[in-house]
Amino acid sequence: MAPCLSELRNAETIVLIIGGGPVxxxxALILKQRTHIAPVIYEAQLEPTTIGGAIRIPSNGLRLLRRLGLYEELALRGSRETNVVLHSVQGFVIGQLDMISWSEKRTGFGLLKIRRSDLMDVLYGAARKAGIQVHFGRKLVEIEEGDQQVTAIFSDGTRGTADFLLGCDGVSSSVRKLYVDSDIQPEYSGVTDIYSLVPTYDRPTPVGMLSGLHVTFTGAGMFAITSATRSSDENYWFFSTASPSPALRGTSDGREEQKLRHADDAQAILRDALKGGQGEWGDLLRDFAEKSKTVRFHPVFTLPLGGVWHRGRCLLLGDAAHAMSPHSSQGVSMALEDVFLLSRLLNRSSLPLKDVFKTYDQKRRPRTEEIYRTAKDLGKMRKKTGPWQLWLNELILTMVLYCYGALNLLKLGIGQQPMVYDIEKEEL
Ligand SMILES: Cc1cc2nc3c(=O)[nH]c(=O)nc-3n(C[C@H](O)[C@H](O)[C@H](O)COP(=O)(O)OP(=O)(O)OC[C@H]3O[C@@H](n4cnc5c(N)ncnc54)[C@H](O)[C@@H]3O)c2cc1C
Structure with a gap:
């Protein structure tokens, strides 16, 4: 019979966490801080993974990072500039977008743009300080569940046994495939990102030209440049373009080579799309697109809605449960909301574990589905467009932004309500 959590709390309760990504x-940190449960992390790679180059974390996620005690350290490393400037490829400014100040006023938190490596560094530093065990080079290959415990078996033949297990192993989750829901498969979103981090000393830019986020719409997709560090010593750019599913096959070395080739192809598409760029802005964009040394390639995969999130003693969190398009910048914040809710349920509930997971699922699904749909819609702006359609889109956007400012629609907080949401206020 499944134990109650009050029983579990009295004993030394252990949770296996599969995956040492942000979630x-x-x-592990929140369970260590708020419960009597001892987390042990197993990560397949030999070091923390840093896919994505740099990420944006909006106010709903930042508020939770403050509660975890990490916000101040992250803010010392990342950029907090919030302005968004939209450009046409010809070099004129379409308008400015304020997607932050309404939610910032209500939460006290704006937006943080930070290198993935800095985020992981701060998270791992906190885990070390908290004495959390992390085992690197342990790839999960099998799960066995008995009456009292669950066992994870790794590719090197080692095992870990605990009271329950959290699948935090990303969009291609082994916990999901091996045990929780083998039916659901990641789907290619139709959009591929290439990106690079560029030291600013490599690229003398007129002062102030690149503060905040600068988005340029091209016929082949969206090109964005932003600062990624507090000292602005590095810029991050990404280009999102619609492209057919890139089939990556063979060994991981072979796949890496194919990714480099795909990155070169996408960079060529970007160079071509920027040919019509004019003036100082056009030169600047071409300079970024042509001279960046290390360009990474990332086809965006998401999970279809409606998958199973838990089975027996295993629960999926973060991308393993609800991987969404990155275009709403909510992946990390969604993962933080997941773990805060779970810690509350584990801490307060005297329910059997299966009921904790069930309640978690009921509370969490509507919110993640809402954000998932918004992110999917934003991804549509990356689709290829002909010159007339691009011109029309720019015209419509110019008028929308003008009306937005003239009618002071900012006060309605359109698009910003989801960033004010506080998972800790969710009734249990
Ligand atoms: C290009 C791009 C841009 C993005 N931009 C943003 C952004 O601006 N803001 C934002 O919030 N989010 C963004 N995201 C989304 C964000 O990266 C994810 O939501 C977040 O990384 C999810 O964290 P996770 O820990 O669930 O999964 P992951 O970060 O994928 O981590 C999973 C971990 O599990 C490990 N693992 C996998 N399989 C196994 C196994 N069998 N055994 C053991 N370990 C295993 C992996 O090695 C990895 O370390 C972006 C994503 C991409 C691709």
């Missing part, structure tokens, strides 16, 4: 480390 795995955040889950």
């Amino acid at each position: 795995g480390i955040a889950a």
Whole structure:
């Protein structure tokens, strides 16, 4: 019979966390801080993974990072500039977008743009300080569940046994495939990102030209440049373009080579799309697109809605449960909301574990589905467009932004309500 959590709390309760990405480390930290449960993390790679180059974390996620005690350290490393400037490829400014100040006023938190490596560094530093065990080079290959415990078996033949297990192993989750829901498969979103981090000393830019986020719409997709560090010593750019599913096959070395080739192809598409760029802005964009040394390639995969999130003693969190398009910048914040809710349920409930997971699922699904749909819609702006359609889109956007400012629609907080949401206020 499944034990109650009050029983579990009296004994030395252990949770296995599969995956040492943002959600795995955040889950371990919060369980360590707020419950009597001892987390042990197993990560397949030999070091923390840093896919994505740099990420944006909006106010709903930042508020939770403050509660975890990490916000101040992250803010010392990342950029907090919030302005968004939209450009046409010809070099004129379409308008400015304020997607932050309404939610900032209500939460006290704006937006943080930070290198993935800095985020992981701060998370791992906190895990070390908290004495959390992290085992690197342990790839999960099998799960066995008995009456009292669950066992994870790794590719090197080692095992870990615990009271329950959290699948924090990302969009291609082994916990999901091996045990929780083998039916659901990641789907290619139709959009591929290439990106690079560029030291600013490599690229003398007129002062102030690149503060905040600068988005340029091209016929082949969206090109964006932003600062990624507090000292602005590095810029991050990404280009999102619609492209057919890139089939990556063979060994991981072979796949890496194919990714480099795909990155070169996408960079060529970007160079071509920027040919019509004019003036100082056009030169600047071409300079970024042509001279960046290390360009990474990332086809965006998401999970279809409606998958199963838990089975027996295993629960999926973060991308393993609800991987969404990155275009709403909510992946990490969604993962943080997941772990905060779970810690509350584990801490307060005297329910059997299966009921904790069930309640978690009921509370969490509507919110993640809402954000998932918004992110999917934003991804549509990356689709290829002909010159007339692009011109029309720019005209419509210019008028919308003008009306937005003239009618002071900012006060309605359109698009910003989801960033004010506080998972800790969710009734249990
Ligand atoms: C290009 C791009 C841009 C993005 N931009 C943003 C952004 O601006 N803001 C934002 O909030 N989010 C963004 N995201 C989304 C964000 O990266 C994810 O939501 C977030 O990384 C999810 O964290 P996670 O820990 O669930 O999964 P992951 O970060 O994928 O971590 C999973 C971990 O599990 C490990 N693992 C996998 N399989 C196994 C196994 N079998 N055994 C053991 N370990 C395993 C992996 O090695 C990895 O370390 C972006 C994503 C991409 C691709």
